[in-house]
Amino acid sequence: MQGSRVITNDDPEYAGELIYPTAVKKVIDQKCYGCHSIKGESQDAKDAVMWDDLPKLEKAKLVATLDNIIGVLEDGTMPPEDVIKKYPEAKLLPEESKILKTWAEAKADSLLN
């Protein structure tokens, strides 16, 4: 699969640059980016995950953030219910959730090896 680079990472400590594969980026853009980016309105959402900033995170914080993302996907708590009520199309489809989770797990594993 062709990868589309979002931001390059220049931290030498960092295990490889963070690349969002096209399929992953598509889900992020459609289902997460509204709140978890600079254009988001909720500070809580921005404090938890900023997709554009993931490549800038130090290793420990990145692993923790990926773990948080995986946990949220496993629990099915994102996007939050009130958002889905307002925008039903924001709901994460099972296959979309799987795409994100598989990517996040592989990324976390590669950082821990």
Add this chain to the structure above:
Amino acid sequence: MKAVKIILLALAVIFIAIQFIPGGLPENKPEDERSIVHSDLVTENVLTQLRTSCFDCHSNQTSFPWYSKLAPTSWWLAGHINDGKSHLNFSEWEDNSRREKIGLLEEIKGEVDAGEMPLKSYLIVHRDARLNAEEVAALVKWTEDATSLLLAP
């Protein structure tokens, strides 16, 4: 006067009756090899702090106060303790993967540093569990040190 008596009697009956409704308080279990107490990640000082400030809701070693057995307080406490343990249970620490441990340590750091944990309602009755600035700093430092250890393969 008679009305007051009837109301008091009714309240007493209700109070006694609700004692028979299961409260959902978790049972303490003996510590096994999964507990963080056996982990290389903690020092004796850190462990003492965790026991004092966290273990009541984040381990299988809760010190239940007398009022914890009385409904309706028991229901409220059960909710807090079960919720706390579902997020983090130091007695079952080794059930977490390396990734999950790093995630939990980051969360501990955030909660403690922001003064969100221990809960304010808990600290009202558990004054010894309060963390002063020095203790907060020590716990934050511990989460960072432990994470570094976990990251080094």
